[in-house]
Amino acid sequence: MKDAVFASPFENLGPFQFNDDVAQVFPDMIRRSVPGYGQMVGGAGLLAARYAQSDSHLYDLGTSLGATALSMARHVQAPGTRILAIDNSQPMIERARNFLSESRSEHDRPIQLIHGDVLTQPLQNASVSVLNLTLQFLPFESRAELVERIYRNTRPGGVLLLAEKVTFDDPEQAEWAQECYWDFKRANGYSELEIAQKRTALENVLVPETPEDHVARLRKAGFATVRCWFQTLNFMAWIAIK
Ligand code: GEK
Secondary structure, eight states: OOOOTTSSOOSSOOOOOOOHHHHHHHHHHHHHHSTTHHHHHHHHHHHHHHHOOTTOEEEEESOTTTHHHHHHHHHOOOTTOEEEEEESOHHHHHHHHHHHHHTGGGOOOOEEEEESOTTTSOOOSEEEEEEESOGGGSOGGGHHHHHHHHHHTEEEEEEEEEEEEBOOSSHHHHHHHHHHHHHHHHHTTOOHHHHHHHHHHHTTTSOOBOHHHHHHHHHHHTOSEEEEEEEETTEEEEEEEO
């Protein structure tokens, strides 16, 4: 279903929420709003397969409709792994249930959907945790604590896969990336009104950080190796290895 959430003028434009309207059009919204989204999701599955350890947990934190959990299920071979996919949006979890049951024949790995807050859900025995475009929506002050908790609950040799929209310290680069990003949205059929209204709704909801800040936080948490494996414009993904 086509995303037209911000197509008509809003009289009172509230903060962006992962409500039923958004959940309904989410596959179209994310595909037209995130350059390289398919690569991020596919890449997360491939990397998960490389680092998944037998009899461990694979977490998809902020799963939305379960795309990254499904990508892990398709690729991971390690025996005894359990995929836990968490989201605090009830409409997302309900739709994820249908989406995943439709894809059930594509893999033989169970995916447990959990309606919960990634900041409070217990994490344990992880070999892979994924934060695919989720950390950016969490209150700024809780981000380091979550990354540290993921680190503590990850087995040696396990990984955190982080993908985010970023900003840049250099104002010229930040503006260039933003302008090119809007070109991407225009090319995908979004109007100036849609781009402007969504931008306003996301203010203080999606708070991007610089690549340097992300890498520093991952290292400070204890991850021994941090590598960028993906970038398109202002979207980047890293693998952090314990
Ligand atoms: C994908 N990873 O398709 N606890 C749990 N979930 C949360 C929280 C929280 N505290 N805050 C936000 N979310 C997905 C895409 S979307 C990214 C992730 C985007 C959830 C929120 O409900 C939403 O489903 C998701 O994080 C972010 O690979 O829309 O740009």
